[in-house]
Amino acid sequence: MSFSYQLIEKYKEFKGYSQDKQVVSDLDGVTSGSLSQIKRGERHLTANQCIFLANIVGTDQKEALLNLAIEKSKTKEESKIWSDIVKKISAACIAGIVAAACLTGPVVTPHLRYKR
CATH class of the missing domain: 1.20.5 (Single alpha-helices involved in coiled-coils or other helix-helix interfaces)
Incomplete structure (x- = not known):
């Protein structure tokens, strides 16, 4: 499971969301298709999306960006x-x-x- 997907799942849990379309409406630049690609590991969050989600779920921004960099390697x-x-x-x-x-x-x- 990719870091981007894990961060999205933490966000869903934090917000009490049960559907991906709820996340799509909150995140700029994310469509249901791109979210599906993130879940499959074919695509990654952008740095700004990562920072936004990290702030909401209470994860350190720097650590989140480093994990995103590892994922994008x-x-x-x-x-x-x-x-x-x-x-x-x-x-x-x-x-x-x-x-x-x-x-x-x-x-x-x-x-x-x-x-x-």
Whole structure:
């Protein structure tokens, strides 16, 4: 299943839609025929459509665009490079979170006294 199709399905679920024609009416430049092609993996969302859907369903725009780039890759080498970029960005984010946690030091809680 392609990323474009997965994003459309998340959108349908988020909106409570049961039919593809409801999605077609919401998305600029998408017809029922092009939506069928997306579902079959013959076509992809555009960057603007991807950003629109990502915003609605609460997915990170940058991550969505990177996944779209991986999906649109013409060769395995191109796809691997995009995948490596995603991994490096993820690793950098994790390293940043760990570094920030280390800089804050231990959390000190005040001593609580219990009165009887």
